[in-house]
Amino acid sequence: MPDTAGKGAAPEGGSRRIRVLIAKPGLDGHDRGAKVVARALRDAGMEVVYTGLRQSPEQIVAAAAQEDVDVVGLSILSGAHLPICRRVLELLAENRMESVRVFLGGIIPAQDVPELQKMGVAQVFQPGASTQDVVRLIRAAVPRT
Amino acid sequence: MKKVLEEKAADPRPANGRDVPFTTISGRPIERLYTPKDVEGLDYDRDLGDPGRYPFTRGIHETMYRGKAWTMRQFAGFGTPRETNARFKYLLEHGSHGLSVAFDLPTLMGRDPDHPLSLGEVGKCGVAVTSLADMETLFDGIPLDEVSTSMTINSPAAMLLAFYIAVAEKQGVPESKLSGTVQADILKEFIAQKEYIFPPRPSMRLVVDMIRYSTEHLPRWNSISISGYHIREAGSTAAQELAFTLRDGIEYVQWCVEAGMDVDDFAPRLSFFFNSHSDFFEEIAKFRAARRIWARVMKERFGAKNPRSWMCRFHTQTAGVSLTAQQPYNNVVRTALQALAAVLGGTQSLHTNSLDEALALPTEEAVTIALRTQQVIAHESGVVNTADPLAGSYFVEKLTSDIEADALEYFRKIDAIGGMVAAVERGFPQREIQEAAFQFQQAVERREKIIVGVNGYGMEEKPHPILYIGESVGEEQIARLDALRASRDGEAVQRSLQGLRETARGSGNLMYPILEAARAYATLGEMCDAFREVWGEYVEPPVF
Numbered sequence: 001m002p003d004t005a006g007k008g009a010a011p012e013g014g015s016r017r018i019r020v021l022i023a024k025p026g027l028d029g030h031d032r033g034a035k036v037v038a039r040a041l042r043d044a045g046m047e048v049v050y051t052g053l054r055q056s057p058e059q060i061v062a063a064a065a066q067e068d069v070d071v072v073g074l075s076i077l078s079g080a081h082l083p084i085c086r087r088v089l090e091l092l093a094e095n096r097m098e099s100v101r102v103f104l105g106g107i108i109p110a111q112d113v114p115e116l117q118k119m120g121v122a123q124v125f126q127p128g129a130s131t132q133d134v135v136r137l138i139r140a141a142v143p144r145t
Numbered sequence: 146m147k148k149v150l151e152e153k154a155a156d157p158r159p160a161n162g163r164d165v166p167f168t169t170i171s172g173r174p175i176e177r178l179y180t181p182k183d184v185e186g187l188d189y190d191r192d193l194g195d196p197g198r199y200p201f202t203r204g205i206h207e208t209m210y211r212g213k214a215w216t217m218r219q220f221a222g223f224g225t226p227r228e229t230n231a232r233f234k235y236l237l238e239h240g241s242h243g244l245s246v247a248f249d250l251p252t253l254m255g256r257d258p259d260h261p262l263s264l265g266e267v268g269k270c271g272v273a274v275t276s277l278a279d280m281e282t283l284f285d286g287i288p289l290d291e292v293s294t295s296m297t298i299n300s301p302a303a304m305l306l307a308f309y310i311a312v313a314e315k316q317g318v319p320e321s322k323l324s325g326t327v328q329a330d331i332l333k334e335f336i337a338q339k340e341y342i343f344p345p346r347p348s349m350r351l352v353v354d355m356i357r358y359s360t361e362h363l364p365r366w367n368s369i370s371i372s373g374y375h376i377r378e379a380g381s382t383a384a385q386e387l388a389f390t391l392r393d394g395i396e397y398v399q400w401c402v403e404a405g406m407d408v409d410d411f412a413p414r415l416s417f418f419f420n421s422h423s424d425f426f427e428e429i430a431k432f433r434a435a436r437r438i439w440a441r442v443m444k445e446r447f448g449a450k451n452p453r454s455w456m457c458r459f460h461t462q463t464a465g466v467s468l469t470a471q472q473p474y475n476n477v478v479r480t481a482l483q484a485l486a487a488v489l490g491g492t493q494s495l496h497t498n499s500l501d502e503a504l505a506l507p508t509e510e511a512v513t514i515a516l517r518t519q520q521v522i523a524h525e526s527g528v529v530n531t532a533d534p535l536a537g538s539y540f541v542e543k544l545t546s547d548i549e550a551d552a553l554e555y556f557r558k559i560d561a562i563g564g565m566v567a568a569v570e571r572g573f574p575q576r577e578i579q580e581a582a583f584q585f586q587q588a589v590e591r592r593e594k595i596i597v598g599v600n601g602y603g604m605e606e607k608p609h610p611i612l613y614i615g616e617s618v619g620e621e622q623i624a625r626l627d628a629l630r631a632s633r634d635g636e637a638v639q640r641s642l643q644g645l646r647e648t649a650r651g652s653g654n655l656m657y658p659i660l661e662a663a664r665a666y667a668t669l670g671e672m673c674d675a676f677r678e679v680w681g682e683y684v685e686p687p688v689f
Binding site for chain 2: 022026027028029030031032034035036038039040042048050051052053054056078079080081082083084087107109110111126127128130131132
């Protein structure tokens, strides 16, 4: 069962908490960053679901739908980010989930960032990003009801 | 500018510029000064010993680097087997003493390149090896009786070992001449690197079978490389790295003894693999403590009589996780300091990371600087002239004893849980590591730990040229695979896979049917799928 604990801060401004899916797509098993970010987001008052390792794009989008998330955070350190993000964004569009923002973190060559943005990735985090940057940019990206 | 300089001169803050405690990168508090009081009770013969003498704190060889330099062994692999073969030859030409193979994620996870999860992954993190045919290309022109090879492979280690033995057969090289290592340390996969396939107990059986096979057939081969590197990279402290690695070692020895093996038959060929991280003295103390702990464990806990069973022989890699994407040339400095710590800590073998490691796999230029770093230390620094030069330092001896005590405390905890497999099943080491990783990130974000170029001394930069691997490798490997399937004896493959399933359900040594399947050109995915059918796949509870 994915961990959905959302303890801590009261809902911001009376509206529902931001819901985030942290996902590890593909074969990459490096989960240090994903887990640190997941915990920081939870501590910042968001509802966080972590998929665990080795998820296909199909599984990720299904989880995003099931959990009704605002943001999907993909953690990819394997170099497979272009095909994976393309597939995830395709599936979100196919499922009429374009309002879900896709954030990407991991080892992402600078030369790939424009293509990722063009595809529809809302934000790319590279090594050295802080969890506070992630919190801030997620809050900025999700429209408050 | 004058005002800035005046302010700096008047600044009464301590040298690290912050009002925070002085700790190692692991959070261990360090005293302002160490004196003879800190080493009272330290007995030279009991606790240190000369190098080459129990308990080996000062090194496992009497002459250390005067007698034999550490092996310069650079981890390498990317793209197709042909491309990696060229990089291997480059490294050997430029002074590397042995090979170390990095495999791609599909290979590491026992998947063929055409599996849906292999999308975008083929050849990206290492070299793609799907069958014996790829292995033959990988080692084309490299004589396996002359070159030693370390293979960083875990869940499917037995298959890659089988491929290696089969390539050697084709070269006319007998098993007795093969020199090298397979990592094969599955426990640390559950704990840290997460490249597991099967559940813990069948995975342990595969390792025990490999160690037994290796002990019987491969006299010059290190059966396993019991690793702390990955545990550290996942965020553990130095003490946790030391404790979990050696406790994993204890677990493997225990399982082999319970499987009927004589400890003095297999223990001399166990090897270890540590990280060399940024806190210079903490790392040196860690390496020294590792040798002392292991020697005592082998002699006292397992009753080993062969002195070679007491020796903690290890390879070291400088800490990838410490390198930054910002201002990559600073990484040359980080790697040099970490490499120096490993040498002062008495490592047998060393890999130095390249400056672009936080960005991509290394370019030829970057890996050359990394190799030269080791050569400069070996030839120009003078540290090789004497063994264990820091012995007797009040600070280093105290730190060695302290980190040893921390490790022994972890042994007690893990023994109380029922051993390392039990501890892994309960998530104990995984939680310790996750907590340490989170605390470290918090310390960095509070600027209690400064990382130059990241949370201090940042500057505008232009993108750095990197080794970029595209999607064509995947396409090429899939085409090769299709051709292989068309040309091999399909029935022989199916029979061999049936052999794998039968042995997996039984109790025979898995290496024999694996070798047969390898020679029949069964693919890695096919072999692993046969085992998946029998043992299932392990899924980690997604806790954070």
